[in-house]
Amino acid sequence: MHTSIKAALALLAFTPAVNALAETPLKIGISGEPYPPFTYKAASGEWTGFEVELAHAICAELERECEIAPTGWSGIIPSLQAGRIDMIMNSMSITEQRQRVIAFTRPYYFTPGAYVAASERELTVPDDLDGLVMGVQSATTNATYARRALRDSGVDVRLYDQAEQVNSDLLAGRLDVVLADEVAMLQFLERSEAEGFEIKATAPHHSAYGEGIGIGLRQEDEALNAALDEAIAAVVEKGTCGELSEQFLGTDVCVYP
Template sequence: MRFMSSLAMAAITTTLLVGAASAEQVHVGFAAEPYPPFSSPDASGNWSGWEVEFMNAMCDAAKLDCVITPIAWDGIIPALTGGKIDMIVGSMTITKERKKSIDFSDKYYSAPPGIVGAKDLKFDATPGTLAGKVIGVQVGSIHYAYAHKHYEPAGATIRDYPTQDEANNDLLAGRIDATEMDRIAISTFLKTEQGAACCELKGMVEFDPEVLGEGVGVGLRKGDKELKSKVNAAIAEIRKNGTYDALSKKYFDFDIYGG
């Protein structure tokens, strides 16, 4: 009787462990390129930043075992639709174009874009003042879409980069005149020694809902309603219980969630 009970208990325990592992583990796509203060890997491959902490808090609330999976930004949506990852936590803006291929959670932050340029150059964020200027943008980003839609037709030259860091480096080196990025990334860049010496915020871009979207959300495969429900409930929970505000205050001196 004792032997049968132990055997039964072992079988039940094994079933529960296997079930939990297969049901709860999800692979979370992060852009492989550093994007401080949101996410950056160290030399050992350990990730840190606001978005990493947000993901951990969200996954804890949803009772998910989340595994960070670095993916090059321009391949992150195919990685999701192809099943290599289960969701994207990578400062991905919710847009109509992206909704054609993937689904999104509720937004978890919002940051309007702006134009940064060298201090000794005179222009603002309006298309007319950027005519004849070279603007660097990250491929696959809303800034890429916005610059090609609004600034290129007005006479600006748009230079595309695989990462925002590469655009920033060319701005610092004087190889481009300006770059477009979101307000939070701008704040981080201008707090660096090189950024503060070289550049300034020229202005915020005029809002275009078709391109700039509805805020940043977790990218999900279409039809994955169960995971979407868990993620939305978790975002709401950490917003309500103060976890979201507590971790955000470590990185920002303003409300990153937005209106």
């Protein structure tokens, strides 16, 4: 058979597979542990929150169907690398350490870490941390910051798998202070049981916090990365990101070009 005919037949055979791949829903990895107001379950049982709804808006820009795939936070990068999910959209900071193993899109939001303690406690950071017990969620930029910047402060850092475990131990008096995402803590402080607590300080700019929050991808998925960069820019420039941020967070944390 003539070489050009073989090539044409091979292309025809390959085209349906390519189309089928393009029609496959993108699996968006989020932590299976709720992280309100970014990701949490509504009364209907469906996942919602700032990042969930922003993910759907980004997928609409891509004209692709997306599927929310809850995954344990500690195993979310291995799940991406193994192909069980296609991207991570769960307040993951773009850091040099993570960029060694996965790729990131441009950032879509940024907020600093915040120290939360009882309102009655006098707390100047880092001077007054000596002897205190501080809770931080493990495998986060706040945990990295605590390890790098607070190791000589005398604070006893306790690491937790889930953010809600940190909050519960603060409320129960088992922790003196918490270091966590500022927006998440603002939402926490709106709870009636957190009435006696407040933000004492925010963490300064530090390399541990990276460049902001981006979508995590496999390093080889360059075409998807480029498409997502364009989609993120579109939802930011159209105001969709800002509207969702105001709706769920009460402020605009989107990163503008």
